Amino acid sequence: VKRSQEKGPSFHQTALDYLDALYGYAMVLTRDRQDAEDLVQETYLRALGAYERLRPDSNIKGWMFAILRNLYLNEIRSKRSSVQAVDFEDDTDPVCESSMEGPYDFCVDRSKREDIRQAVESLPPPYREIIILREFEELSYEEIARILECPLGTVMSRLARARGKLKLTLRQWDPAVSRTSLRQGGQA
Amino acid sequence: MKGCEECQKRMDAFLDEELRGPAEQAFQSHLAECESCTARVNEQRAFFQAVRASRPSESAPAALRERVRVLVERDAQAKAVGSGFWAGFGVRWMQGLLSSRAVLATTLSVTVIAVAVIAVTWMVWSASHRSRQAEEFRELAVQAHKEQLAGELPLQVKTESTTALTQWFTTKVPFSFRLPEYQGISGKPPSYRLMGGRVIRARTLPAAYVAYEMHNDMISLVMTTGKDTVASGGEVVHSGGVSFHSERVNGLQVVTWTVHDLTYALVSDVTVPAGESCIVCHSGNKGRDPLREFRNRAPKSDSLRGL
Numbered sequence: 001v002k003r004s005q006e007k008g009p010s011f012h013q014t015a016l017d018y019l020d021a022l023y024g025y026a027m028v029l030t031r032d033r034q035d036a037e038d039l040v041q042e043t044y045l046r047a048l049g050a051y052e053r054l055r056p057d058s059n060i061k062g063w064m065f066a067i068l069r070n071l072y073l074n075e076i077r078s079k080r081s082s083v084q085a086v087d088f089e090d091d092t093d094p095v096c097e098s099s100m101e102g103p104y105d106f107c108v109d110r111s112k113r114e115d116i117r118q119a120v121e122s123l124p125p126p127y128r129e130i131i132i133l134r135e136f137e138e139l140s141y142e143e144i145a146r147i148l149e150c151p152l153g154t155v156m157s158r159l160a161r162a163r164g165k166l167k168l169t170l171r172q173w174d175p176a177v178s179r180t181s182l183r184q185g186g187q188a
Numbered sequence: 189m190k191g192c193e194e195c196q197k198r199m200d201a202f203l204d205e206e207l208r209g210p211a212e213q214a215f216q217s218h219l220a221e222c223e224s225c226t227a228r229v230n231e232q233r234a235f236f237q238a239v240r241a242s243r244p245s246e247s248a249p250a251a252l253r254e255r256v257r258v259l260v261e262r263d264a265q266a267k268a269v270g271s272g273f274w275a276g277f278g279v280r281w282m283q284g285l286l287s288s289r290a291v292l293a294t295t296l297s298v299t300v301i302a303v304a305v306i307a308v309t310w311m312v313w314s315a316s317h318r319s320r321q322a323e324e325f326r327e328l329a330v331q332a333h334k335e336q337l338a339g340e341l342p343l344q345v346k347t348e349s350t351t352a353l354t355q356w357f358t359t360k361v362p363f364s365f366r367l368p369e370y371q372g373i374s375g376k377p378p379s380y381r382l383m384g385g386r387v388i389r390a391r392t393l394p395a396a397y398v399a400y401e402m403h404n405d406m407i408s409l410v411m412t413t414g415k416d417t418v419a420s421g422g423e424v425v426h427s428g429g430v431s432f433h434s435e436r437v438n439g440l441q442v443v444t445w446t447v448h449d450l451t452y453a454l455v456s457d458v459t460v461p462a463g464e465s466c467i468v469c470h471s472g473n474k475g476r477d478p479l480r481e482f483r484n485r486a487p488k489s490d491s492l493r494g495l
Binding site: 010012015016018020022023024027033037040041044045048066081112113114117120131134135136138140141156159163167 | 200201204206226235236237240241242243244246248249251252253255256257259261263264267422431
């Protein structure tokens with residue numbers, strides 16, 4: 001989603017394309033529909049006020065995700081909460097480390113989609129967030145690093161742990177999953 | 189690439205298409221030679237695809253979509269006409285109006301601001317209006333005084349009795365007629381004499397005109413309701429909890445004050461400093477010219493007229 005040379009019109013024309021994704025991300029962060037709506041709306045407001053300063057080659061989607069996340073964190077800080085919803089320092093998980101070892105038996109079909117979604121929802125906030133950004137929104141490592149304001153290496157390690165945790169969760173929920181099914185495509 | 193261990197480390201980056209150039213080529217070369225790693229990569233790829241396939245299909249609520257659409261359209265329109273600052277201002281204003289959660293807060297804010305604006309406007313207008321009315325009342329009193337002096341404003345009731353005059357005015361004016369209480373010194377009688385009164389018009393309402401005589405000088409007292417006219421302006425002297433406003437109007441001394449929902453204007457051609465105006469009536473002894481002492485005090489420009 002690269003920004004073309006012409007400014008205003010291109011942003012206005014594509015801005016709504018990211019609405020669902022931004023709302024989904026806002027839901028991941030806030031877990032509250034009303035908060036998510038307000039967060040998305042504020043994100044658009046900020047974006048509308050600043051998009052003209054964007055470089056032509058900027059990724060608008062990643063940029064808006066970053067705005068949304070910063071707004072959310074600012075809101076959290078302003079409320080002086082314990083930041084229970086998002087512990088962004090939680091980057092080590094021995095269980096996940098162990099889950100990274102060896103191949104995985106995994107079965108995915110239509111009935112498993114909901115399991116995966118629930119498994120994603122059950123992840124610790126930092127893992128859930130990075131799964132959303134990478135798997136659902138398909139943002140690059142660099143874009144994720146920019147959004148999360150962390151080094152590229154942290155993105156890679158956190159993503160690996162998140163995936164490991166996700167697999168482990170799914171395997172615990174359904175130990176009978178077979179590698180065969182996975183090899184057959186795993187796509188619903 | 190140093191074998192399967194290195195392949196394992198880079199597997200996710202490869203599948204995420206984050207490996208570039210030589211690193212990617214080395215990874216591909218290893219896969220071509222290693223069935224085990226190829227199998228792992230395929231499993232991992234399937235997992236990635238499964239996760240992506242489970243992406244929630246939840247859409248943003250229609251109301252949010254509409255609000256954002258309006259925001260974007262407004263901004264596009266504003267930018268199109270090139271009003272950058274005001275466009276941004278307008279977008280923020282619109283956002284404030286459209287925010288689902290902020291609707292109540294915005295409504296309250298707008299209400300508070302509106303009330304504040306109305307209050308300030310009302311206060312400014314009220315002050316201006318009050319000042320204008322006070323000025324008109326002074327001019328009315330001066331005009332009545334002059335007409336009385338010229339014999340053009342005959343008294344409708346002639347009496348030296350305060351009670352009789354009060355009784356007469358009871359049915360003539362739409363307010364509770366009440367003459368100022370005389371507060372002399374040591375029980376001495378007032379140096380002025382009540383002559384009578386009549387009804388005059390103050391704007392659209394009847395007002396009471398009362399004439400006094402003091403040592404062959406005429407003093408006029410005009411009284412109206414304090415609900416419409418409040419004394420203001422001029423030099424202010426506070427006495428007995430009442431503010432007296434003294435001002436020269438057309439060469440006459442006018443003292444106005446408001447008390448007990450009534451506003452009074454006392455007109456005379458006596459020229460004294462404001463702080464001494466009350467002494468004219470309240471300190472004199474019968475048979476003595478109380479103004480004499482002020483003649484020498486008054487500046488030339490404010491010399492007594494008719495004395």
